[in-house]
Amino acid sequence: MNATVKPSQLIKGATGDWEIVIGLEVHAQVTSNSKLFSGASTEFGGEPNSHVSLVDAAMPGMLPVINEACIRQAVRTGLGLKAQINLRSVFDRKNYFYPDLPQGYQISQYKSPIVGEGEVIVDLDSGDSITVGIERLHLEQDAGKLLHDQHATMSFVDLNRSGVALMEIVSKPDMRTSEQAKAYVAKLRSILRYLGTCDGDMEKGSLRADVNVSVRKPGGPLGTRCEIKNVNSIRFIGQAIEYEARRQIGILEDGGPIDQETRLFDAVKGETRSMRSKEEAHDYRYFPDPDLLPLEFSQAYVDALKAELPELPDAKKARFIRDFALSPDDAGVLVSERESADFYEAVLGKLANAARDGKLAANWVINELFGRLNKDGHGIAASPVSAAQLAAIVDLIGDATISGKIAKDLFEIVWQEGGDPRALVETRGMKQVTDLGAIEKVVDDIIAVNPDKAAQVRDKPAMIGWFVGQVMKSSGGKANPQAVNDILKSKLGL
Amino acid sequence: MSVDATTVRRIAHLARIAVTDAEVPHLQGELNAMLAFVEQLSEVNVDGVEPMTSVTPMQMKKRGDVVDDGEIADAVVANAPATEDHFYLVPKVVE
Numbered sequence: 001m002n003a004t005v006k007p008s009q010l011i012k013g014a015t016g017d018w019e020i021v022i023g024l025e026v027h028a029q030v031t032s033n034s035k036l037f038s039g040a041s042t043e044f045g046g047e048p049n050s051h052v053s054l055v056d057a058a059m060p061g062m063l064p065v066i067n068e069a070c071i072r073q074a075v076r077t078g079l080g081l082k083a084q085i086n087l088r089s090v091f092d093r094k095n096y097f098y099p100d101l102p103q104g105y106q107i108s109q110y111k112s113p114i115v116g117e118g119e120v121i122v123d124l125d126s127g128d129s130i131t132v133g134i135e136r137l138h139l140e141q142d143a144g145k146l147l148h149d150q151h152a153t154m155s156f157v158d159l160n161r162s163g164v165a166l167m168e169i170v171s172k173p174d175m176r177t178s179e180q181a182k183a184y185v186a187k188l189r190s191i192l193r194y195l196g197t198c199d200g201d202m203e204k205g206s207l208r209a210d211v212n213v214s215v216r217k218p219g220g221p222l223g224t225r226c227e228i229k230n231v232n233s234i235r236f237i238g239q240a241i242e243y244e245a246r247r248q249i250g251i252l253e254d255g256g257p258i259d260q261e262t263r264l265f266d267a268v269k270g271e272t273r274s275m276r277s278k279e280e281a282h283d284y285r286y287f288p289d290p291d292l293l294p295l296e297f298s299q300a301y302v303d304a305l306k307a308e309l310p311e312l313p314d315a316k317k318a319r320f321i322r323d324f325a326l327s328p329d330d331a332g333v334l335v336s337e338r339e340s341a342d343f344y345e346a347v348l349g350k351l352a353n354a355a356r357d358g359k360l361a362a363n364w365v366i367n368e369l370f371g372r373l374n375k376d377g378h379g380i381a382a383s384p385v386s387a388a389q390l391a392a393i394v395d396l397i398g399d400a401t402i403s404g405k406i407a408k409d410l411f412e413i414v415w416q417e418g419g420d421p422r423a424l425v426e427t428r429g430m431k432q433v434t435d436l437g438a439i440e441k442v443v444d445d446i447i448a449v450n451p452d453k454a455a456q457v458r459d460k461p462a463m464i465g466w467f468v469g470q471v472m473k474s475s476g477g478k479a480n481p482q483a484v485n486d487i488l489k490s491k492l493g494l
Numbered sequence: 495m496s497v498d499a500t501t502v503r504r505i506a507h508l509a510r511i512a513v514t515d516a517e518v519p520h521l522q523g524e525l526n527a528m529l530a531f532v533e534q535l536s537e538v539n540v541d542g543v544e545p546m547t548s549v550t551p552m553q554m555k556k557r558g559d560v561v562d563d564g565e566i567a568d569a570v571v572a573n574a575p576a577t578e579d580h581f582y583l584v585p586k587v588v589e
Contacts, residue, residue, distance in 0.1 A: 033559045040564035048580040049570045053563035057570045069559030097510040099584045147581070148588050157582035159570070283508060293554035294547055 005218055009176045013249045019218045020245045021225075022181045023173035024237075025210040026188060027166050028198040029142065030073045036141055036165035037064030037107065044204050048158045056163040058102035063291050070165040071295065073197040074114050074139050075305050077167055080195045080312055081134050083118025085302050089138075091292045094284045099157050100144040108168075110286045113138035114295065120171075120191070121314060122183045123332055132184050133172035142166050167198070173212065173222075178241040182234050185209060186336070187313070189234075193338045194312050208232045213244045215252065223248070224258040228272050231265050240265040244272050316341055324348075324358030333366055339380045340365075343387055350391030357398040364394055368411055389414050392421040405477050406430050433479045436487065439471070442479070443487050446470045457492050464488055495533060496526045 010017040032042055038055035055062040078085050090112040093105035115137035123129045144162040146155050169188065175181045189207055192198040200207050209232075214225035226248070228240045243265075248258050263272040311319070313335040320331040335341045347361045348354045354361075369390060373383060393410055396402045402410060402425055410430060414421055425431055433439060446467060447454045457463040464485070471484045488494075497505075502522045506513040513521065567580040576583035 034557075034561045034563075038564075039557065039560060039562040041561045047567065049567040049582070050580070051564045052567065052570050054566075054570070055563075065555055065557045067559055068556040071556070095508070097508070099582075099587055146587065148586065150581075151578075151583070151586075153586055154576065154583040155586050155588070156578070157584055159582075285508070288547075293552070295554060 005176055010218060011215075011245060011249060014253050017218055018215045018245070018249050019220075020176055020178075020241065021173050021214050021216060021222060022175035022178075022241060023212040023225075024171045024175070024181060024184065025212070026169045026171075026185065027142075027208050027210075028077075028169060028188075028192055028200075029206040030070050030139075030165035030167055031197055031199055032067060032069045032073065032165055034067055035163040036067055036070050036139065038163055040163065042164050046160050048156075049160065051160040052162065056102075056159055058104070064107060064289075066292065066295070067165065070139060071114070071297070072305060073165075073195075074137065074167055075297075075302060076195050076309060077169075077192065077197045078115030078118065078137055079302070079306050079309055080191050080197075081115070081118035081120060081137065081169070083134055083137065084116035086112065086114055086116055087297060087299060087302070088112065089114040089295045091139075091289045091295065092286045093289045094140075094286055096284060098143070099155060100146050100159075100162070102144070102159065102162065106141050106143065107289055107292070108140035108286075109138035112294075120184060120187055122180065122187045124179060124183050127329075130174070130180060132174045132180075135170040135172050137167055137169045140166050140168055173214075178238040181211070181241055182238045185234050185237060190313050190336055190338065194310055196310075202232050202234070205232060209237055211237055211240055211244075213241055213248070214258070215245055215248045223252075224260050226258065226261055226263050226272075228263045228265050229275070233267075236265055236267055239267075239270050240272055243270060247272065313341070320344075320358075320362070323355070324362060326359055326362050330362050330366055333370075334362060337380075340370075343369075343380050343383070346387030347391045347394070350388045351398075352395045353398060357394050360398060361391065361394045364390060364411075368408070372411075372415060384415050384418070385411070389418075389421055396421060396425060400432060400480060400482075401425060402430055402432050403477065403481060406432065429478075431478065433475055436483060439475070439479050439483050440487055440491075442471050442474055443467075443484070443491055446474070447491060454492060457494070461494055464492065464494065467492070495529050497522060497529070 005019055007017075010019055012018075029042075030036070034040060035042055035053075035056060038053040040053040040056055041051040043051060049057075055064060075085055089109055091107050092110040094108045094110070095105040097104055113136045117136070118134035120132045120134060121129055122132055142161045142164040144157055144159040146157055148155050150156045171184065175184060185207075189200040192207070193200045198206060202208065208230050211228040211231055212225045213228065214223040216223045226244060228244060231237050231240050244263070251258060262275045264275055265272050317328070317331040317335045320326045320334060321328060326334070333340070334344045344362065344365050347365060348358055351357050351361060369383065369385060373380060393407055393414065396410070397404055397407050410421055410424060413419070413424055413428075450470075453463065453466065457467070467488050468481065468484055471479055471488070472481070499518050499522055502518050502525065503513065506521075571577045571580055571582055574582050
């Protein structure tokens with residue numbers, strides 16, 4: 001747990017300050033072709049009950065057989081969370097009755113999960129970072145889907161999701177603000193997407209969170225917590241925490257008790273409300289599933305998966321900072337989404353001199369490209385400017401063929417019309433003038449018609465800026481700024 | 495170990511099985527008879543013995559990540575008392 005809490009992280013109540021304690025259980029759908037224990041498809045959508053085998057429908061006599069790809073994905077995710085990988089784990093039955101669960105139990109892992117303790121480093125907007133502990137990760141089956149609005153007296157049951165593999169990733173109660181919780185989920189999602197173990201699509205329900213919230217006097221004993229079920233967007237997670245913390249503080253300050261209960265977040269009203277409390281709701285009567293042997297694999301298996309892990313956001317960020325002298329902020333922006341990092345790396349791969357122009361390329365990706373994409377509401381996948389085109393523009397600046405200012409015009413042309421930046425620079429006469437003779441002539445002309453200013457500049461060297469501006473203006477922005485500076489200095493005797 | 499009448503009612507409730515008060519004493523007797531039968535196992539000293547999960551030492555069988563099942567919605571809902579467009583229909587449950 002984080003040792004100290006900053007005053008800015010506390011909530012002011014009528015009786016003083018309150019500290020929020022937050023822990024998250026994230027359910028992440030494993031990326032796999034078929035389900036955890038059957039050969040039915042995991043594809044999203046599909047006709048009702050089409051992606052269902054007799055195993056998923058829990059027909060008598062059907063037996064589960066585990067999908068080895070799901071095991072691999074869980075281990076890889078554990079490694080990405082720098083977590084303990086358990087070479088032996090056990091599947092248990094979690095018993096409850098509900099129409100979306102035809103078996104009458106969910107196959108899950110209770111006492112012996114496949115992955116134990118790990119950690120996630122979470123960067124915050126303030127520039128600080130926190131470490132959020134991972135308690136465990138276990139594999140379990142998803143349930144089916146119920147539709148309540150199709151019929152007056154009946155609910156419709158679709159088992160297409162039934163049996164799809166989920167990873168439940170349980171954090172330690174290490175977060176103290178809604179901002180931290182949101183940043184944690186964003187970081188976790190990013191790691192999963194880098195690993196390719198979960199697509200992180202919250203709209204399709206591939207990633208959803210149960211949020212545990214309690215409040216206490218700063219540093220005091222933990223309060224009673226409430227669990228807000230199935231929150232399916234990062235923004236809603238933040239809203240649910242804010243609402244729930246204030247609700248609990250209100251009750252405590254009025255002298256009331258907090259009931260430990262399960263609540264739902266109503267996104268329309270922006271509030272949490274109690275689920276009809278089910279007595280004995282938590283009596284799941286877990287026991288080891290007699291249909292499944294313990295899950296065992298060797299350390300060599302884990303090591304082989306570890307050797308093949310892709311570079312993850314933290315390592316990539318450190319490399320960008322080290323190799324291209326990017327600022328931590330810029331590197332953080334580039335690595336936060338896998339697609340952004342991939343695009344930047346594709347640009348690097350096309351650059352003539354990546355070591356020299358890597359930082360310049362980062363500026364162009366972040367400021368010009370992302371700025372323009374945001375303005376037009378495009379994602380990076382829909383960028384009209386390809387990595388190769390952007391690299392060519394950066395090359396042209398890097399080798400002093402064009403100035404940064406002209407490059408912005410060129411970027412706009414490529415964005416609007418497409419085309420090869422090098423060819424465009426030739427055909428549209430955008431090349432920087434590096435012919436020193438030509439620049440000298442312009443400089444001479446300007447000094448000749450402005451003898452008074454030429455005299456003043458010897459006392460006020462800052463006035464050279466005015467001359468630079470004049471030269472650039474008369475060259476249509478194409479004169480090489482460095483050459484202009486050098487020639488002006490020598491001609492003006494500075 | 496034995497169960498009392500309250501526990502019998504609770505187990506029935508968790509399993510969503512309707513049990514009338516008249517049935518409880520009979521069920522309580524049956525459950526306790528079973529528990530007493532299993533109880534005999536506690537006579538065996540298992541100190542230091544690992545729980546057995548399989549009669550023969552074997553690894554859990556695994557499948558490849560291949561879609562080779564499903565697309566049998568007719569069969570899946572064939573036995574259901576009420577269906578519509580391949581959905582199962584159940585008495586309305588809204589949480």
